[in-house]
Amino acid sequence: MKAEAWIFAICSIFLVLVTPAYWFVTSASDQGGDWTGTSALVMTTLLVLMVTLYLGFHARKMEPRPEDRKDADIVDGAGELGFFPPYSWWPLWCAATLAVCVLGIAAAAWWLFIIGAVLGAIALCGFVFEYYRGEHAH
Template identity: 60%
Template sequence: MKVEAWIFGMCGIFFALVTPAYWVIAGDWTGTSALTMATFLALMVAAYLGFQAKRMDARPEDRLDAEIADGAGEYGFFPPFSWWPLWCALPAALAVFAIAMTAWWLFVVAFGLAMVAAVGWVFEYYRGAHAH
């Protein structure tokens, strides 16, 4: 996690240097406050990752003497193909369209379809060919 801590630390330093320049050039309170918050956020994440890097064993990515085989192993569960993201996206698109057209009856229909699709996606691995 040392690499990630350095990346966020560099981003925090960059934001800290850009913020006063932005204020002088633009004079905008909104952008200046957003850049200030981005500075604090990046430094906060860098501090957290730095503390965690000290508490845990070095990963293969953090060691200079690591081999490629040191990073081998199981990376997790990757699901097979699924149609449920499509069926979740379609009611979401329909809901956005309904809001844009102020057709609240269509929004209610899209919300109902989205609930059915979300339940189908959540319980995808409880039935069918990929049941566990």
């Protein structure tokens, strides 16, 4: 995790340097600057800094992984890597019901929005609880 923390730290340093430079360059124009781009860069800087701090704190607490150690061999990284879910149709149904909800709002057809919301609640429950029943139950 130390390598990942360093990558995000370098990105944080870059954004800390670029954000005021962007503000300075755009404020030199006649229109008074680009507040949208500057605020987007500030928020991006803060988000990357948040990930940097998270990875840095967790890198200190956990024991080094094989890719973090200089004396590790390739075979040290062998074994189970984690749980990877199989295919699922539920994201498709969740996206379809969200599209129905958005269409209902855009067309000012509240009855369509309500139908999409009810079907969306069913699809979301199916998505959340898909590993508690059926073929892939734990």
